[in-house]
Structure formats: structure tokens, C-alpha cells
Amino acid sequence: xxxxxxxxxxxxxxxxxxxxxxxxxxxxxxxxxxxxxxxxxxxxxxxxxxxxxxxxxxxxxxxxxxxxxxxxxxxxxxxxxxxxxxxxxxxxxxxxxxxxxxxxxxxxxxxxxxxxxxxxxxxxxxxxxxxxxxxxxxxxxxxxxxxxxxxxxxxxxxxxxxxxxxxxxxxxxxxxxxxxxxxxxxxxxxxxxxxxxxxxxxxxxxxxxxxxxxxxxxxxxxxxxxxxxxxxxxxxxxxxxxxxxxxxxxxxxxxxxxxxxxxxxxxxxxxxxxxxxxxxxxxxxxxxxxxxxxxxxxxxxxxxxxxxxxxxxxxxxxxxxxxxxxxxxxxxxxxxxxxxxxxxxxxxxxxxxxx
Amino acid sequence: xxxxxxxxxxxxxxxxxxxxxxxxxxxxxxxxxxxxxxxxxxxxxxxxxxxxxxxxxxxxxxxxxxxxxxxxxxxxxxxxxxxxxxxxxxxxxxxxxxxxxxxxxxxxxxxxxxxxxxxxxxxxxxxxxxxxxxxxxxxxxxxxxxxxxxxxxxxxxxxxxxxxxxxxxxxxxxxxxxxxxxxxxxxxxxxxxxxxxxxxxxxxxxxxxxxxxxxxxxxxxxxxxxxxxxxxxxxxxxxxxxxxxxxxxxxxxxxxxxxxxxxxxxxxxxxxxxxxxxxxxxxxxxxxxxxxxxxxxxxxxxxxxxxxxxxxxxxxxxxxxxxxxxxxxxxxxxxxxxxxxxxxxxxxxxxxxxx
Numbered sequence: 001x002x003x004x005x006x007x008x009x010x011x012x013x014x015x016x017x018x019x020x021x022x023x024x025x026x027x028x029x030x031x032x033x034x035x036x037x038x039x040x041x042x043x044x045x046x047x048x049x050x051x052x053x054x055x056x057x058x059x060x061x062x063x064x065x066x067x068x069x070x071x072x073x074x075x076x077x078x079x080x081x082x083x084x085x086x087x088x089x090x091x092x093x094x095x096x097x098x099x100x101x102x103x104x105x106x107x108x109x110x111x112x113x114x115x116x117x118x119x120x121x122x123x124x125x126x127x128x129x130x131x132x133x134x135x136x137x138x139x140x141x142x143x144x145x146x147x148x149x150x151x152x153x154x155x156x157x158x159x160x161x162x163x164x165x166x167x168x169x170x171x172x173x174x175x176x177x178x179x180x181x182x183x184x185x186x187x188x189x190x191x192x193x194x195x196x197x198x199x200x201x202x203x204x205x206x207x208x209x210x211x212x213x214x215x216x217x218x219x220x221x222x223x224x225x226x227x228x229x230x231x232x233x234x235x236x237x238x239x240x241x242x243x244x245x246x247x248x249x250x251x252x253x254x255x256x257x258x259x260x261x262x263x264x265x266x267x268x269x270x271x272x273x274x275x276x277x278x279x280x281x282x283x284x285x286x287x288x289x290x291x292x293x294x295x296x297x298x299x300x301x302x303x304x305x306x307x308x309x310x311x312x313x314x315x316x317x318x319x320x321x322x323x324x325x326x327x328x329x330x331x332x333x334x335x336x337x338x339x340x341x342x343x344x345x346x347x348x349x350x351x352x353x354x355x
Numbered sequence: 356x357x358x359x360x361x362x363x364x365x366x367x368x369x370x371x372x373x374x375x376x377x378x379x380x381x382x383x384x385x386x387x388x389x390x391x392x393x394x395x396x397x398x399x400x401x402x403x404x405x406x407x408x409x410x411x412x413x414x415x416x417x418x419x420x421x422x423x424x425x426x427x428x429x430x431x432x433x434x435x436x437x438x439x440x441x442x443x444x445x446x447x448x449x450x451x452x453x454x455x456x457x458x459x460x461x462x463x464x465x466x467x468x469x470x471x472x473x474x475x476x477x478x479x480x481x482x483x484x485x486x487x488x489x490x491x492x493x494x495x496x497x498x499x500x501x502x503x504x505x506x507x508x509x510x511x512x513x514x515x516x517x518x519x520x521x522x523x524x525x526x527x528x529x530x531x532x533x534x535x536x537x538x539x540x541x542x543x544x545x546x547x548x549x550x551x552x553x554x555x556x557x558x559x560x561x562x563x564x565x566x567x568x569x570x571x572x573x574x575x576x577x578x579x580x581x582x583x584x585x586x587x588x589x590x591x592x593x594x595x596x597x598x599x600x601x602x603x604x605x606x607x608x609x610x611x612x613x614x615x616x617x618x619x620x621x622x623x624x625x626x627x628x629x630x631x632x633x634x635x636x637x638x639x640x641x642x643x644x645x646x647x648x649x650x651x652x653x654x655x656x657x658x659x660x661x662x663x664x665x666x667x668x669x670x671x672x673x674x675x676x677x678x679x680x681x682x683x684x685x686x687x688x689x690x691x692x693x694x695x696x697x698x699x700x701x702x703x704x705x706x707x708x709x710x
Binding site: 001002003005007008009013018019021022023025026027031032033034036037038039040072073074075076077079080084102107108111189191196197198204214216218219231232233234235236237238241316334 | 356357358360364365366367368369373374376377380382384387388389391392393394410427428429430431432434435439459462463466508521544546550551552553554569571572573574586587588589590591592593596665669671672
């Protein structure tokens, strides 16, 4: 019996994607080879890569001024690669610190240029998105983490600036419409809305001003742009599953349709949190994430009992990150409203018993 | 109908591995989740990672003086990471240039220390392994590509030196016995003998002297050693398939048994090349690879006809690399002797027709 998977990442993917992904391991499109043993230079895989790149463009409404790369190394590698490729000793960049992953991005980027910490919500355990800070016009870029997987907060508006953004969208890519004209680089580890662990989507504006620095070939965006993400053997299977997931998303009506679905699911769960006397949300209402819903029990002693009730209802991955405690329900694109309803039902039944 | 897959990489894996790998995509061990949606912090994946690391140690006879890492970024990332972690401005390393991949390793490493090109077989299009060169004792390490996938050559003996080796074993790892005491670092892209594309095995001696250099966290071996290859989300599925492949190899009797099998297969094919008047091997006999068998037709005009004969016999991936031409039969661990016999039969039938 299939679990209701609220895991923060690697995370739920659409059921038909699992089916096709399993078939490709046995025999890819009936050609007598597993996708796992096929050359990355084969016509079949080149077509997979091209569809994946085109789908990312279609879903985000990107023009030909952007290149779409499927790399490896996770968002954690982009923390330094973005700065390594864009900054030098004379350039500075603005960073907004909104949680665990922002902090890591700042730590890695500061090796390559001077950083300006524009704002931070560390003072309240990252329970809000800072607003109203000034952004100097001479910044090379402003880095944001658009959705904070650990804290459960999300930028619902971009800060007002003419400086281009570099954004870690690992946990909300393809969940809502964005304005591509505001970004120089968008990156996202695959293992939330995009696919399984093992590849990283990196979207790079073609005309970005590159830093004058001697960069190892594998860490230089221009290498991967020139070689269409196949300078060396790319992570074939993870990219294939990303391609299937994006194909599925297009069939659902794309980002516009899924964003309405995501708002719907989030409303269902946040309404329960707000109306149920036993539970409380941990993030400022206007900054709540539509992807990662964080909440706590008013009475912490009931925590074990609630986790047991979830497990009994076949709910997986609901325990909060150790730095926040409580609970986190990750309700990415592939999560159904029915599964969210199962969680809401468990919360209501729990309140009848313990309220 | 399953093809005979002689592809150089991504490459053939054992049939039972494909079966188990497909099942895990639908439901991992019956727990109600696909492996693709499971947290890398779950007990299930931690057990997969531990088995993979232990199996690599068991298969190579490594003691506790080594750490086994499963990273991403391919061998191409190890070209600079090895040097970045081991060299500095004052240290020099010896490199032996035996082909395409050695050359790339040299290009990337020289950004981080002074390199000494000990020997090269570029003069004869990499058709042999250089011998008889001197290795200064003060080298930090000597880098070799143990098997040259493109040229089809292989080190059958290590150069005589007390300097430790750093070896790219991408295309012959787990194919034969090695002496771990001679190495400081062994690395291998997974997509030949080890698993599918998407992860890189890196074996690091625990007490290696680290360079004094400010290294991005993701590029520092000590990060991944401390976090047991899970500092960030590792490529879960590729690592799982590697683990299955190593489990299969242990069931076959390990490296000792497979090396006899590999010698057997290579002899069958090289004997045909040597005895068949239409074909000729391109590598010096004593340096021939047991993994990648490169050969040409004496009459190049027959090339298209031979490729057609191979295709008709359901043989895949036999075309040589563009830099060498001719043909390349990659006969990694999972290749059966029966499939090699099919190729030999095609060569013999072809000779009856065109000889």
C-alpha cells in the first residue's frame, strides 16, 4: 500500500512517472537496452536531454536569452559556483539570509568576492521573510533562497531592485509563475519538485558578465553551456526522471494550473492549523511557504502520539527538521489534495481525542 | 530482445541488477515508497550507503586506513579535486599521459601545483603504455589512468616507485586485484564496471597530507569523509544500483573470480583479432586492455559492412571512438562470454564473406 509521502526531499513524484521510470530500467522504449546501460551520446539520450531542457524553458516561460543546464553536485555546489563564475575581488553581491540554506550559500560565496548581508531573519529563528531593506545599485547580484525548506517560509514578492537575482529555487521551482526577466541565474536541486536526487537544474542568462578567474573546466558554466550539459557523462537516469516529471507537469496544464492546485492544498492545511486549537503555525502568515508547511503542537508532550497517529494513517516524512522541531508537511506539485485531506483528518481525529 | 551491449560507458550491468533496480523504482522492499522519493536520511538509504561503502572495501581488500566516498561530478571533477586537495604551490606531482583522459587530468591539475610529465605515449596515438622513465622521490604523488577507455590500453604493472599513486580507475575498477598499499587516492566514474552514470567512487587514504588551501566545502574530501558522503543529498538511485552491482560481484566470487572471467573473455576476442586476416589490434600486445578491446579492419572500406553485420547480430556500441576510429568492444565485468562469442562469430562469418 502506497504511503502518503510528505517528505521534504527526496520527495514525492507523480505516480505515472514512477511507472515509466521503472519500465526504462528494464528496457528503454523496447530497444533492447536498459536506460542505465545506454550511452549518453546515443540519439535516445540526446533526445531526452533536449526535451528536458526545452520543457524547463516552456514551463518557466524562458526565452532564448537563457541556457538550461542539468549538472550534478546539488544546490550545495551552486552556492560556490554562482559566486565563482560571477564575482571577483572587486565585485560585491547582496545576500538575504532566510535560513539554513541561505547561510550555507553565504559561507561558500564569500570565498570569491565581497558579500553584503542585506537582511536576515535569524533573530526569530527564520520564522519570517525580511522586508524593507535597501539594495545598493552597484551589487553584481542579489542572492535569495526563494523557498526555505527547513523553516517553511517563502518569498511571495521579490525585493524592489534593478539588480538581477540569483535564486536558489530548489524547493519551489515549477510550483508557481516567476518573472524570468528579474533573474541572472536560477538553480534547483532536483529532489523536490523536479525529479529524484542526482541532478541539479541550473538556468543561466546567456549574456552574464563572467568573472576573470581561472576556473576548473567542470566548474565553469560556459563549459556546460557549450557542451549542452554533456561535457562529461551526465547523470542520465536522474535527468530522464526529471524529463518525465516535467512532461507530466505540462500535461497537468503547466505552472499556472499547478500553482492553483498548490494554493488549494496549502489553504486546506493552513486553515486546519489555524482553526485547530492543538496546533500552531511557526511562520508569519504572509510569509508561509506553499511547499513546506511547518507547525507545532501547543502541548509538546503530545508530539509522540501525533507522530504515531500519522504513521497509523500511512503518512510518511512528517517530522520537522531538527533545527525547528514540530512537524513539516511538504506538499510539492505531485502531492494530491486527497493526501493532504488524510493529514487534516488525522489532525481533527487527534483533536477529538486529545483536545 | 536484449542487445549484446559493448558500449564503452554508460555500459552493461548484470541482468539481475536491472530487475531489482526496476522494482525499487515502483516500491522499495515493499515499504510503500519508491526509492526515488525516499529521504537520504532514512534508515533504508543509510543502510544502502553503508553496504555500498563496505562492499567497495571488501572487493578491493581495503583496510580501515581508507575511506570510501560516493560523490558526484564524474571522474572529470576528480581531475581537479585530487590536485586541489593534495597539491599546493610548493608541491609537485608526476603525471603519466596515456590518452584522452590523462590529458584532461593533467590540464585540470596544473592549476593547483607544479606537474612533472613523467612520460607520454602521445607520439604513437596512445597505442602503448610508456615504461622505463624515472620518478623523482620528492613527488607528492604519481597520477595514472589505469585503463584507457578510448585507446584500449591498460597498465598491467605499476611503475617502480615509493611515491604513492593517485589513479583514475574509471574503466577497470573491480575488474582485477590491486595492491591498495600503493595508492593514496583511487577514483572511478560509476558508469562502467560499477553502476549507472551519476555517481563517482572516490577512495581516499585517511592520513593523506592535505594541502593548505581554502577549498569550497563541497570540493574538500574531508567534508565528505566526515559526513559519510551525505553532507548534501547524494545521488540516491545511482548509488543504490552501484550497491546492487557490487553485491552481484561478491556473489560471483569477487574480484579474483571476475578477473579470471575477464581474462578469458579478452583472450577469446584478442585471439580472433590476431588470427583473423581482416582485423588488426591497435595497441601493443603487452599493454592491451582487458576491458576495452580496440581493433581496426585492414581494409577500411569494409567498415560500414562490418557495422551492419554487428547490428544484424544485435550487437550494440561497437563503433570506435572518433579519435581512434575502427572498433571498440568494451567487455566489462557484466559482459558474458556468450556475448563475446557472438561478436567472434560475426567476425568469422564476415571473413568468410569478405576474406
